[in-house]
Amino acid sequence: MLDPFCGSGTSLVEARLAGLDAGGIDLNPFAVLLARAKTTDYDLSTLLRQARQLRQFVNDLVRRGVEVPSPSFYNMDYWFKPEVQRDLALLRYGIERVIEPEERDFFWVAFAAAVREGSNTRRGEYKLHRMPEPALHAHSPKSLLLFGSGLNVICVDYKSSFGSENPTPAPKYMNAMCEQASPCQPIVWIS
Numbered sequence: 775m776l777d778p779f780c781g782s783g784t785s786l787v788e789a790r791l792a793g794l795d796a797g798g799i800d801l802n803p804f805a806v807l808l809a810r811a812k813t814t815d816y817d818l819s820t821l822l823r824q825a826r827q828l829r830q831f832v833n834d835l836v837r838r839g840v841e842v843p844s845p846s847f848y849n850m851d852y853w854f855k856p857e858v859q860r861d862l863a864l865l866r867y868g869i870e871r872v873i874e875p876e877e878r879d880f881f882w883v884a885f886a887a888a889v890r891e892g893s894n895t896r897r898g899e900y901k902l903h904r905m906p907e908p909a910l911h912a913h914s915p916k917s918l919l920l921f922g923s924g925l926n927v928i929c930v931d932y933k934s935s936f937g938s939e940n941p942t943p944a945p946k947y948m949n950a951m952c953e954q955a956s957p958c959q960p961i962v963w964i965s
């Protein structure tokens with residue numbers, strides 16, 4: 775099955791559960807990240823071990839007061855408070871150093887949720903607007919906690935969909951790859 779506009783991969787997940795070989799393409803790199811994370815065979819105990827290592831690593835940086843370089847982009851201070859920038863930078867630094875490349879997409883998904891929750895973006899709508907002043911003043915997200923709870927949620931979700939305790943017979947391994955489709959980056963699709 776080929777889904778040439780696979781979005782976050784719902785059809786790919788269903789293909790996997792149906793035991794089909796499948797491939798997906800999307801021009802949105804975030805959609806590709808989600809689709810890839812949702813259709814990769816992860817070992818839950820490996821995810822949990824790496825999550826513990828990451829927590830120790832980041833907590834150690836915090837305890838020692840280590841500052842890591844933040845990215846810099848247009849209007850960054852408008853969208854993220856300084857403490858959120860600092861914590862997200864620590865997490866990103868930790869993920870890149872502690873998490874094995876095979877598991878990294880899974881952690882980027884939780885990271886993306888922490889970015890969204892930690893930002894000053896108004897909630898409950900697609901349009902990108904900053905929160906109004908009173909809400910912004912009260913907004914003090916704890917990015918490290920948001921990341922940890924996001925990670926828990928997707929672990930539980932993943933386990934109930936594909937985990938070994940799930941009564942659904944193990945799906946046939948989906949031999950598929952989603953790659954960002956762009957004029958300068960050809961699609962890679964392995965069947």
Ligand SMILES: C[S@@+](CC[C@H](N)C(=O)[O-])C[C@H]1O[C@@H](n2cnc3c(N)ncnc32)[C@H](O)[C@@H]1O
Pocket residue numbers: 777778779780781782783784785786799800801802805955
């Ligand atoms: C509604 S979503 C697809 C949902 C998906 N088929 C599923 O089953 O979950 C549409 C997707 O098409 C992607 N898209 C739109 N135009 C595209 C193009 N020219 N090439 C690749 N992807 C495209 C968008 O980025 C978006 O993620």
